Every structure is written in C-alpha cells, then in structure tokens.
Amino acid sequence: MPNSELMPIGVFARRCGLTSSALRFYADSGLLPPAEVDPVSGYRYYGADQLERAATLRRLREIAMPLAAAEAVLDAGAEEAARLLDEHVARVVADAAATLREAAAIKSALAGAPGVTIATLKGPVLADAVEQVLTATAHEPGMPVLAGVRVEAGPEAVTLTATDRYRLSVRTLVSARPPERTWAGTVDGDDLRAAACAVRRGALVRVEALPHGIRLAVAGREDRHCRLLSGEFPDHRLMLASLGAVTTRATVAKGPLLRALEEQPGERVALHVADRAVRVHPLDGTHPATTIPGTTIPAATTGEALRIGFELTTLHPAVSTAIGPDLMLDLRGPDQPVTIRSADRGDLTTLAMPVASD
Structure with missing residues (x-):
C-alpha cells in the first residue's frame, strides 16, 4: 500500500476514537493488526479501510463485550453478528438484574x-x-x-x-x-x-x-x-371507588373473543354489545358500525346497547390473562373503563381504558 494512504497510529487513533495504547493491545491480540510496520523504526501504520472495523470494535468494547466475542462479531456476517449481539445483551441484562437483587439482599442483611x-x-x-x-x-x-x-x-x-x-x-x-x-x-x-x-x-x-x-x-x-x-x-382505590354504575353487561366466551381480537387488521378495535351478542370490528369512524366487517360472538347481555373502542394493546392483554373460559364485561359508557373478570371467579379483575371513537 502506498505510504500516502497510510496513517500513523496517532492519526488513526484520533479518527477511530481509540487510544494508541488500545490499538497496540488490539494489534497484539490479533483483532486489529496494523496495515504496515516500519521494519527499522517499528512505527505502526493503518489504512483508511480499517477505520470501520476499529470503530465497531470500540463500540463493542463500550458495551462490555469480551475480546473473543467481539472478534466473532467482527468476523461474522450481519445476521450472525446480530444474534451474537443479542446473546451478549441478554447476558448483561440478566447479570445486572441479578446484581441488583443481590444488592437488595445484602442491604437487608446489613440492616440486621x-x-x-x-x-x-x-x-x-x-x-x-x-x-x-x-x-x-x-x-x-x-x-x-x-x-x-x-x-x-x-x-x-x-x-x-x-x-x-x-x-x-x-x-x-x-x-x-x-x-x-x-x-x-x-x-x-x-x-x-x-x-x-x-x-x-x-x-x-x-x-x-x-x-x-x-x-x-x-x-x-x-x-x-x-x-x-x-x-x-x-391511587387505584380512588379510581375503583369513582367508577360509575354499570349500564351494560355481557358474559362471553374467552376463546372466541380472543380470536376475534387477533383477527382484526387495525391497531384499534370496537366492541358492539347488543342483542345477545358481542360484535368485534375495526374501530373506524368513517363508516357506520353495521357496514364494517367483523366477528359476532354469542353472549348473554343485559342493559343498554353500547359500542366502545379500545387500543388492541390495551384490550387483548386484559382478555388473555382473565381466568376461566367465560368472561364478564361490565361497561359504563363509551368513555368509561370496562371491567373484565371471570364469570365465575372474581379474584382477578382488570380495568381497560377505552379510546375515543372518531
């Protein structure tokens, strides 16, 4: 390589963000050998095409990746490198959580x-x-x-x-x-x-x-x-105490309701409770509810007919974690929280906030 394309170790260090001593260490470790070493003076020179590898190595070491793992990432393809990074992060997170728990145990022990x-x-x-x-x-x-x-x-x-x-x-x-x-x-x-x-x-x-x-x-x-x-x-007790009276109630099978939620294409869904059924359809205010394709699930219903909308990420977890095969939905209006609980076991209760319909 012509000397004009090479950089002394000090210049290369400034451009890649590593110190000269770190570059010497990585060269001796085989991770980043210099492009050329002057046989008389021993000066080390690096090429511009080594900057990306050097910068990536610096970033890997900044997230505490061991040398062997860093070398594997540098020499791997994009997909394998991503997998190795994910494994490293998972280990770091698990170790940090374990350290925090152990610190809490030590503090409790020190308190006596x-x-x-x-x-x-x-x-x-x-x-x-x-x-x-x-x-x-x-x-x-x-x-x-x-x-x-x-x-x-x-x-x-x-x-x-x-x-x-x-x-x-x-x-x-x-x-x-x-x-x-x-x-x-x-x-x-x-x-x-x-x-x-x-x-x-x-x-x-x-x-x-x-x-x-x-x-x-x-x-x-x-x-x-x-x-x-x-x-x-x-203050969850205040929230529970301030709930309005239930105006609509539906008892519906959990499995079909979950499947209906999962089949909806949008990020928001609507429940239309009326006439002994719960109808699940996309929440789209530009069309009447009767024209929107959806799924109708038989249900035992009492009270007023009601249409209420939810973010799927709010309603689905509330339904999926409910206990038992049948759920009871207590509704208080389109802008009030819905209570979701088992139809025969009341030891798990979830409130889900609705969203405004356009």
Missing part, C-alpha cells in the same frame, strides 16, 4: 432486621398471579412505580395490583397461614417476573418483608429477593 412473614401462598398460584398482573405494568421514564406491582398483605388476603394508566389489574390471593403483620409496598416487576419461574415449583412460598424488599422462600430452594421501588403508587 429479620424478615417478617406477610403471607404463605401456593407457589403455582403466586406465579400465575404475578404473570397476570404484570401485563398491566409499563416502563415509563420518570414513573418507575408503573413497572412495579403493589403488594398489600392483610389479615385475610394478599392483593397484587399493577397499572400502566391504561389498564389496572388486581389479583387477590388467600394466604395459607395468618400473616405476622399487615404490610404494603411496591415491588419491582422485573424481579417478580424472574422469581415466578422459581416459586412455581414450590408447594408453599413464604413471603417475607425486609427493609429493602421482599424475600420469597421455598423449602429446599434458594431464596429469591425482590426490590422495593421508591415513589408513590397511583
């Missing part, structure tokens, strides 16, 4: 306060409840509590509540043993999600309150720690 049992629950039941209410969480900048689950332990039951401001899911569980005291806190949803797989295999899970979180203890298994989130959880 023993855990207080606030509930004793069946493992599979607790795992199901966690997964059901987690569908109503959201990661919102500035509102970390929306990514958490409000846990309230009383003398008779434990209540799990989550909300993303468009949905509100509440699940009530009966403790197998009386708690040592009442307790309430907002628990990190990601920690609960990670713990759900472990506690599912436990016959009984002892839920203990700690200074900085809760501990889920299963006999014969490693304890799982879940952190508490700071900030005030939304």
